[in-house]
Amino acid sequence: MKYTLLHVSFLLLQFSVKAQEANQYLLNRYFEVTSVEKEAFFVRYAKPYSAYWAYTDYDGKNRIVQTGFFTDSTFKTPIGPHKFYWEGIKLYEGVYVNGKPSGYWYFFDKKGKLTDSLHYMVTDTIKNNLPGVTNAATEQAKTEALKNEHLKKDTTSFFNAVEVEVAFPGGDKAWAKHLIKNIDFPELVINTKRQQKVTVTIQFIVCRDGEVCSVEAMNSFHPLLDLTAVNAIRKGPRWSPAFQKGNTVKAWRRQPITFVVPD
Secondary structure: OOOOOOOOOHHHHOOOHHHOOOEEEEEOOOOOEEOOHHHOOEEEEEEEEOOEEEEEEEOOOOOEEEEEEEOOOOOOOEEEEEEEEEOOEEEEEEEEEOOEEEEEEEEEOOOOOEEEEEEEOOOOOOOOOOOOOOOHHHHHHHHHHHOOHHHOOOOOOOEOOOOEOOEOOOHHHHHHHHHHHHOOOOHHHHHHOOOEEEEEEEEEEEOOOOOEEEEEEOOOOOHHHHHHHHHHHHOOOOOEOEEEOOEEEOEEEEEEEEEEEOO
């Protein structure tokens, strides 16, 4: 999908019915509040909701780009359910906890069909109720709908320390080559994130048969970039499994992947 940024017309949107009972903010291409109209690519309507601030962003064609909640009007810490659209099509959705993606996030194609998911490590919970927070039963149903066994979180026991470590076919150099070959930098991330160097760490388990399972992100920079990192690990061939007392066992691995966002 080609991602195109369109400048907004402040005069076109400032009297919109969406502005009723909500504050309006101009946003630059990085979704940062700006007072310079010529820098504006998006418009945000935000208002207090319970203990938080609810918001909806629109593009230059008055289409929804994202909806969700922040902890306050500085818009620094997202919380609760979040949905992101591009050119009127939903790309992904999930839940933030204390500013970080948490639990399962879901990704969609141009027809709105659920096509992929990733799991973020959950370190906390949301104490206040927000509309749209996905309960465990609904998340399980969505995950089942993917019909991809390797996408499901494996909660059975594994070993932290083993006598013989897991090994990728061809060794560490082959593993690095595999990751580079299978990582595709999302264009949307380049268009909407400032130039910087970031590292996303992925945790996964190599099962007894050498298959990779329980792949999850330990931190996040952007959901689309996180998904790229997760899928690069999912797509690999079977590993040589770990051994403990002469038996093959499951063992977990952590892989940091560094990205440089270009200017």
